[in-house]
Amino acid sequence: MTSLAAPTGRAGSRILGMGSYQPETIVSNHDLAQVVETSDEWIRDRVGIANRRIAKPDELLVDMTIAAGAKAIADAGLEPSDIEAVLVATCTMPSMIPNAAAQVAYGLGVQAGAAFDVNAACAGFCYALATASDLVRAGTAEHVLVIGAEKLSDWVNPVDRSTAIIFGDGAGAAVVGPSDEPGIGPVAWGSAGDMSEMIQVPDRHSFISQEGQSVFRWATTQIAPIALRAVELAGIELSEVDVFVPHQANLRIIEAIAKRLRAKGAREDLVIARDIVDSGNTSSASIPLALDHLRTAGEARSGDVALLVGFGAGLSYAGQVVRLP
Numbered sequence: 001m002t003s004l005a006a007p008t009g010r011a012g013s014r015i016l017g018m019g020s021y022q023p024e025t026i027v028s029n030h031d032l033a034q035v036v037e038t039s040d041e042w043i044r045d046r047v048g049i050a051n052r053r054i055a056k057p058d059e060l061l062v063d064m065t066i067a068a069g070a071k072a073i074a075d076a077g078l079e080p081s082d083i084e085a086v087l088v089a090t091c092t093m094p095s096m097i098p099n100a101a102a103q104v105a106y107g108l109g110v111q112a113g114a115a116f117d118v119n120a121a122c123a124g125f126c127y128a129l130a131t132a133s134d135l136v137r138a139g140t141a142e143h144v145l146v147i148g149a150e151k152l153s154d155w156v157n158p159v160d161r162s163t164a165i166i167f168g169d170g171a172g173a174a175v176v177g178p179s180d181e182p183g184i185g186p187v188a189w190g191s192a193g194d195m196s197e198m199i200q201v202p203d204r205h206s207f208i209s210q211e212g213q214s215v216f217r218w219a220t221t222q223i224a225p226i227a228l229r230a231v232e233l234a235g236i237e238l239s240e241v242d243v244f245v246p247h248q249a250n251l252r253i254i255e256a257i258a259k260r261l262r263a264k265g266a267r268e269d270l271v272i273a274r275d276i277v278d279s280g281n282t283s284s285a286s287i288p289l290a291l292d293h294l295r296t297a298g299e300a301r302s303g304d305v306a307l308l309v310g311f312g313a314g315l316s317y318a319g320q321v322v323r324l325p
Contacts, residue, residue, distance in 0.1 A: 020172040049166065051280070121312040147173040
């Protein structure tokens with residue numbers, strides 16, 4: 001019988017490089033107050049956002065995704081020809097067919113790479129990163145490009161105060177490759193489909209809607225245990241985590257989760273991503289965007305141990321520990 005043996009596996013995988021992209025247009029709280037009944041103080045008090053980036057009508061999600069992906073490939077010291085698979089985490093493509101990943105692979109010059117989208121909304125980047133890690137460790141692919149990208153402005157009612165103040169556009173990317181030692185920990189993930197109607201776009205002609213208070217209660221009570229499980233699966237102590245990068249949903253949610261982690265042993269000097277203040281909630285793009293911004297600002301350094309936790313529509317959630325490139 002012909003052998004069906006799998007390719008030789010690898011000891012581990014790691015992030016080799018990162019990159020991000022945001023549109024040029026900055027929409028401040030004061031700008032929004034000219035469109036809907038709100039104020040800078042009201043928005044800051046409830047979600048902690050000051051500004052968000054919004055793409056122009058002719059700036060496509062695929063365009064932003066390609067821009068972030070190109071930066072990640074360059075940061076990893078690779079060429080597009082080195083990429084064997086492209087995974088795009090998104091929930092805001094204007095249509096489901098064709099997928100974003102195949103268009104992005106072509107736009108980047110990736111030759112005949114495997115390409116598929118992952119829709120786990122705000123947990124999407126963590127889902128895609130875990131998938132990429134497994135592909136590399138199994139020997140299925142040498143280098144995998146993972147991109148979280150959203151153009152939420154296409155799906156937000158601009159006069160709906162409950163959503164217009166929250167969401168922004170952008171993309172963040174990472175290249176995953178082989179490593180002699182594990183650089184991406186096992187993923188702790190799951191879903192709560194019984195609460196899926198809390199965040200939804202009911203049909204192709206509708207805007208995004210969410211039950212804000214219910215989502216807030218769920219996130220502030222249920223996500224910290226997922227973060228702790230990810231640390232446990234990584235085989236480290238919580239005190240060894242240098243950087244905490246949760247999904248940038250709401251500054252109050254971020255602070256509540258961080259407080260619970262500190263109560264369980266996280267360091268007082270733990271670096272906490274607060275990218276939401278100037279980027280807004282960018283769903284699957286929020287974690288890689290925040291990570292790249294922390295690296296650029298020098299707040300997160302090469303070799304740091306980062307705890308990533310995504311959560312949102314589905315309701316889906318995922319967390320993993322990674323070592324930064």
